[in-house]
Amino acid sequence: MSKLTLVIGNKNYSSWSLRPWLAMKQFGLEFHEIRIPLWQPETSAKIRQYSPSGKVPVLLHGNQTVWDSLAICEYLAEEFPDIHWWPNDKAPRTLARCISAQMHSGFQNLREHMTMNCRARLSGKGMAIGVQEDIDSIASIWRECRQKFGSDGDMLFGKFTIADAMFAPVALRFVTYGVQLDNIARNYVDALMALTALQQWLKAAEVEEEIISKYEL
Ligand SMILES: N[C@@H](CCC(=O)N[C@@H](CS)C(=O)NCC(=O)O)C(=O)O
Numbered sequence: 001m002s003k004l005t006l007v008i009g010n011k012n013y014s015s016w017s018l019r020p021w022l023a024m025k026q027f028g029l030e031f032h033e034i035r036i037p038l039w040q041p042e043t044s045a046k047i048r049q050y051s052p053s054g055k056v057p058v059l060l061h062g063n064q065t066v067w068d069s070l071a072i073c074e075y076l077a078e079e080f081p082d083i084h085w086w087p088n089d090k091a092p093r094t095l096a097r098c099i100s101a102q103m104h105s106g107f108q109n110l111r112e113h114m115t116m117n118c119r120a121r122l123s124g125k126g127m128a129i130g131v132q133e134d135i136d137s138i139a140s141i142w143r144e145c146r147q148k149f150g151s152d153g154d155m156l157f158g159k160f161t162i163a164d165a166m167f168a169p170v171a172l173r174f175v176t177y178g179v180q181l182d183n184i185a186r187n188y189v190d191a192l193m194a195l196t197a198l199q200q201w202l203k204a205a206e207v208e209e210e211i212i213s214k215y216e217l
Helices: 015-026 043-048 069-079 090-105 108-113 130-150 161-175 183-193 196-206
Strands: 004-006 030-036 058-061 066-067
Touching: 004 015, 015 161, 015 196, 030 090, 058 069, 066 069, 069 090, 069 161, 090 130, 090 161, 108 130, 130 161, 130 183, 161 183, 183 196
Parallel strands: 004 030
Antiparallel strands: 004 058, 058 066
16 A cells, blocks of 8 residues: 655644645544645745645645645545545435535635634634624534534534534634634534544644744734
8 A cells, every 4th residue: 555645734824734634634544744834935846846736735645646635535535435534324425525615615704814823812803704604604504514414423424524624624713713603613613622633733733933924913
């Protein structure tokens, strides 16, 4: 079996990197990690050594290069079919795929105004036009998943799936910006925060030295 290598950005700031990293850790895959700090003079050239898109994350596996967070998760789901990447049943699996794609392509206001900054505590900041609507939509998605399919655990579909990896950076944003949440959303954020792998990511983010000023409100 070829070695897996995941190329990521700063743990404090790179929300897209966190998604496949968390899924891989959570499912116990062994992988080598290459961290490229973002927004430095040499960043672009370094990322381009690995990534045709010029962005992280990128997965290297044998002679395969896989870029883009969701494509990486889907690739791994094909490579390691015995792992519970998606819910087993069709209805929850379809919903999990829809909300993962929706996260991947949507919630622009939240992503733009509440950028991921794991270390920071910026309560009350970032609430620009459209952000509360994004928060409400996300809380409603979480409620639907938890109420319809979450009885088997604390994650959106009970057990951890790719959908949780996709929303984990949102949970971190809600913590950073002190977002008010209903009980279901709050409990879900707490459950994500309790994951050992996520705590490992946060510890590593804590000791990173780079400061990206545009993400420090
Ligand atoms: N749609 C991509 C987004 C990747 C992305 O925007 N990555 C950012 C870091 S979080 C990046 O590489 N930025 C560096 C740059 O744009 O130069 C994914 O899901 O992986």
